[in-house]
Amino acid sequence: VNGWPWRSITASVRGSSHDRSGLPNQDAVGDARAPNGALMAAVADGHGGRPYVRSQQGSALAVDLALEHLMAAGIQPGSAASNPLFSTAARVSWTWRATVLSDWAAHGFSPAERDRAGVDLEQDPVLAYGTTLILALCLDDVIHLAQIGDGDVIVISADGQVTTPVPGDDRLVAGETTSLCAASAVDDFRFCTLSRFAGPVGSEPAVLLLATDGYGAAFADRDWHEGVGRDLLAAVNEHGLETLATHLPQWLAESARVGGDDTSAVLITALPPAPPPR
Amino acid sequence: MVERPGSVLARRPLHFFVIADCSGSMAADGKVQALNNALRETIPHLSEIAEQNPHAEVLVRVLAFSTGARWHLAAPTPVEQVVWEDLTASGYTDLGAALRLLIPELRSPPMQERALPPAMVLISDGMPTDDYRSALGLLLDEPWGQHAVRMAVGIGRDADQSMLSRFMGSSGLAPVSANNPEQLVSMIRWASTHASRVASHLAVAPPGRSGPVAGRQSEDGQGDVW
Numbered sequence: 103v104n105g106w107p108w109r110s111i112t113a114s115v116r117g118s119s120h121d122r123s124g125l126p127n128q129d130a131v132g133d134a135r136a137p138n139g140a141l142m143a144a145v146a147d148g149h150g151g152r153p154y155v156r157s158q159q160g161s162a163l164a165v166d167l168a169l170e171h172l173m174a175a176g177i178q179p180g181s182a183a184s185n186p187l188f189s190t191a192a193r194v195s196w197t198w199r200a201t202v203l204s205d206w207a208a209h210g211f212s213p214a215e216r217d218r219a220g221v222d223l224e225q226d227p228v229l230a231y232g233t234t235l236i237l238a239l240c241l242d243d244v245i246h247l248a249q250i251g252d253g254d255v256i257v258i259s260a261d262g263q264v265t266t267p268v269p270g271d272d273r274l275v276a277g278e279t280t281s282l283c284a285a286s287a288v289d290d291f292r293f294c295t296l297s298r299f300a301g302p303v304g305s306e307p308a309v310l311l312l313a314t315d316g317y318g319a320a321f322a323d324r325d326w327h328e329g330v331g332r333d334l335l336a337a338v339n340e341h342g343l344e345t346l347a348t349h350l351p352q353w354l355a356e357s358a359r360v361g362g363d364d365t366s367a368v369l370i371t372a373l374p375p376a377p378p379p380r
Numbered sequence: 381m382v383e384r385p386g387s388v389l390a391r392r393p394l395h396f397f398v399i400a401d402c403s404g405s406m407a408a409d410g411k412v413q414a415l416n417n418a419l420r421e422t423i424p425h426l427s428e429i430a431e432q433n434p435h436a437e438v439l440v441r442v443l444a445f446s447t448g449a450r451w452h453l454a455a456p457t458p459v460e461q462v463v464w465e466d467l468t469a470s471g472y473t474d475l476g477a478a479l480r481l482l483i484p485e486l487r488s489p490p491m492q493e494r495a496l497p498p499a500m501v502l503i504s505d506g507m508p509t510d511d512y513r514s515a516l517g518l519l520l521d522e523p524w525g526q527h528a529v530r531m532a533v534g535i536g537r538d539a540d541q542s543m544l545s546r547f548m549g550s551s552g553l554a555p556v557s558a559n560n561p562e563q564l565v566s567m568i569r570w571a572s573t574h575a576s577r578v579a580s581h582l583a584v585a586p587p588g589r590s591g592p593v594a595g596r597q598s599e600d601g602q603g604d605v606w
Contacts, residue, residue, distance in 0.1 A: 117435075118434065118435055119433065119435050119580070122432070122433075220552065275488060275493070275523045275524075276488075276491075276497070276522075276523030276524045276526070276527045277496075277497060277527055278523060278527070318494070319392060319494040320389045320390070320392075320494075321386055321387060321388070321389060321390070321494075322387070322388045322389065322390035323387050323388070324492065324493060324494070326386055326387060329385070329386045329387050330385045330386035333383070333385030333386060334385045337382050337383075337385060341382055345382065346382060349381075349382045349384075352384075353384045353385065356384060356389060357389060359435075360389040360390065360391060360435065361389065361391075361392060361435055361494075362391075362392065362433070362434075362435025362436070362580075363435075
């Protein structure tokens with residue numbers, strides 16, 4: 103848990119289908135704080151299909167690189183007019199690709215990996231590391247978001263309005279997703295910037311949830327965002343983020359058990375800690 | 381204890397489609413009765429897949445094609461609730477009509493975004509009598525059609541193997557064949573189980589040549605009826 107004003111908690115749970123098949127948790131999640139107080143967070147979902155035999159490495163690398171580059175962006179003076187994540191996302195994409203190619207050059211695919219992949223991995227070794235990525239950079243007066251691939255970003259204002267501000271992508275259907283492993287990765291990122299205090303009092307973003315698609319896919323209702331957002335705001339207000347740190351892994355575990363997929367999330371808030379119980 | 385945010389959680393739908401040839405040739409040599417027996421015996425085994433994959437809710441639908449096509453079981457029905465009603469055989473082999481009936485069901489909606497890839501098993505004893513190729517092309521234009529796990533079972537020696545292969549696409553597997561009622565049960569069961577397992581992401585490797593398909597084929601043709 104980081105310090106005030108922006109604070110965050112993270113959790114990641116292996117999906118029940120991976121428990122049974124022996125696959126590892128292919129998600130990764132992380133957060134960090136810059137010396138100037140900027141909070142940064144990233145969550146990544148390594149692809150689960152057969153060719154993606156190193157996707158857990160790909161997602162972990164994506165989160166590490168994202169936090170590293172976000173740190174550089176976070177210490178620059180912020181502006182709501184320009185989203186520094188345009189360049190951050192491009193740098194993450196390039197360094198991610200270069201790093202996985204170096205990893206493959208140093209550690210070629212094993213016979214077991216080739217067998218499991220069912221395709222000629224040497225034709226496009228980057229594919230094996232495929233992953234999505236969601237980035238958040240929370241500054242004093244502005245929040246920058248970037249996303250490639252599926253997953254969810256929910257923003258809840260102090261007065262309870264729930265939004266999903268990152269633009270959608272028509273290509274994310276039938277289990278298909280854009281990915282850092284695609285040659286078009288730099289162009290496939292979607293962005294948004296939220297001004298923290300530009301609207302009326304109460305409309306300021308107070309709670310953010312960044313989650314891999316395993317979280318949303320476990321809900322029966324396709325319009326699950328509203329209820330989750332409303333409940334999260336109430337929980338943060340009533341119990342404080344610090345208390346929820348022990349509950350978030352349990353909530354994700356329930357989604358991972360029912361929906362079967364790896365499930366990871368970052369919960370971010372600028373609301374003050376809950377008052378101690380009387 | 382702080383309550384989990386949000387509403388009800390639910391298993392992810394796995395739509396399982398049986399696409400059954402009910403043309404006149406299926407009336408010969410007891411083939412349609414064998415098909416009914418095989419499906420009646422096989423479908424309950426899909427509930428084992430559901431038990432092994434508690435994150436998946438297997439929902440069964442059945443398409444019958446002869447002269448035209450119709451839904452034999454139209455509503456997505458939980459596998460444990462399926463009560464098999466016999467198919468009857470007469471008419472032509474309008475596979476294209478069946479695929480065209482299937483296409484709207486693969487769009488979102490009605491397909492849920494959270495669904496697992498659909499599983500399809502095509503069972504046929506002959507050659508299509510309509511333009512199935514363009515219908516198959518349209519089906520594969522749909523994202524859920526592309527990602528569906530498609531298996532095919534040929535009945536007897538007159539089954540159109542190239543059509544069955546085309547339906548399956550580049551899965552790395554070949555259609556399976558059944559030349560008597562026992563093989564038909566075995567092949568439909570294998571194809572159905574495999575499709576469901578792959579669709580629920582649990583089959584990490586296709587069966588090899590020494591796998592259950594090769595092992596269950598009668599290589600010398602003894603016992604063949606069809």
